[in-house]
Amino acid sequence: MSSNQKLYEGKAKILYSTEDPEILLTYFKDDATAFNAQKRGKIVGKGQMNCKISSLIFKLLEANGIPTHFIDCPEVDKMRVRRVKILPIEVIIRNIAAGSLCRQTGLTEGTVLKFPLVEYCYKNDSLQDPLLTRDRLLIMELATPEQLEQIRTFALKINDILTDFFNQCQITLVDFKIEFGLDGENNLILADEISPDSCRLWDKSQTDPNLRVMDKDRFRRDLGNVESAYQQVLERILAQTS
Ligand code: TMP
Numbered sequence: 001m002s003s004n005q006k007l008y009e010g011k012a013k014i015l016y017s018t019e020d021p022e023i024l025l026t027y028f029k030d031d032a033t034a035f036n037a038q039k040r041g042k043i044v045g046k047g048q049m050n051c052k053i054s055s056l057i058f059k060l061l062e063a064n065g066i067p068t069h070f071i072d073c074p075e076v077d078k079m080r081v082r083r084v085k086i087l088p089i090e091v092i093i094r095n096i097a098a099g100s101l102c103r104q105t106g107l108t109e110g111t112v113l114k115f116p117l118v119e120y121c122y123k124n125d126s127l128q129d130p131l132l133t134r135d136r137l138l139i140m141e142l143a144t145p146e147q148l149e150q151i152r153t154f155a156l157k158i159n160d161i162l163t164d165f166f167n168q169c170q171i172t173l174v175d176f177k178i179e180f181g182l183d184g185e186n187n188l189i190l191a192d193e194i195s196p197d198s199c200r201l202w203d204k205s206q207t208d209p210n211l212r213v214m215d216k217d218r219f220r221r222d223l224g225n226v227e228s229a230y231q232q233v234l235e236r237i238l239a240q241t242s
Pocket residue numbers: 092098099100101129175176177197198199200
């Protein structure tokens with residue numbers, strides 16, 4: 001395969017080939033979408049910030065035994081990653097009720113959950129990423145029972161590592177979405193990104209439901225100060241990792 005070919009363009013990232021068939025280049029865009037791309041905009045500097053935040057988080061997870069697709073960042077908004085086949089499952093882990101969990105269950109936003117809730121959505125824009133049951137996921141052959149078990153184990157371990165880490169940053173990890181891929185030997189590998197686009201992060205020093213938001217909900221809910229919130233997340237992570 002020749003290098004620098006566009007392989008895939010998503011809503012927030014573009015994937016390019018490289019001279020090595022096992023390595024891809026991810027370009028992080030400033031583009032932001034919400035509500036299945038019904039709302040579109042730009043968050044200036046988001047590409048660079050999410051690339052940096054994701055790379056720091058992937059390094060932290062690797063150091064704690066989680067295999068990730070991260071290799072390095074040759075430029076501020078570009079990440080080299082191992083080529084994997086992405087499983088079309090959005091894995092969501094929740095510690096505190098927010099977003100679609102509140103809409104679908106009536107739980108009050110901010111309710112601390114008795115245990116981390118692991119949910120699976122079908123990554124399919126035309127179906128609007130519907131929530132899956134375990135049996136639907138298996139019937140659809142989106143993963144094997146063994147892969148699903150490993151996904152759940154990884155997801156809970158990632159939640160433990162990140163909850164602890166964000167606590168040190170004075171940030172509450174409310175919930176987050178991750179995606180996994182399979183490498184050439186069918187090993188399960190954490191892929192995609194982990195950033196304020198894919199997490200709900202609340203500033204521990206704020207109790208106001210709008211002021212505490214440090215993630216893409218600022219964009220989704222038109223709360224303003226989106227860029228400075230992402231920048232603040234990056235600065236706190238940098239302060240804890242350097
Ligand atoms: P939800 O409450 O809207 O289902 O979102 C749960 C978490 O998943 C939240 O941290 C935001 C993240 N998320 C994504 O990364 N991509 C998406 O398309 C959606 C809907 C949520």
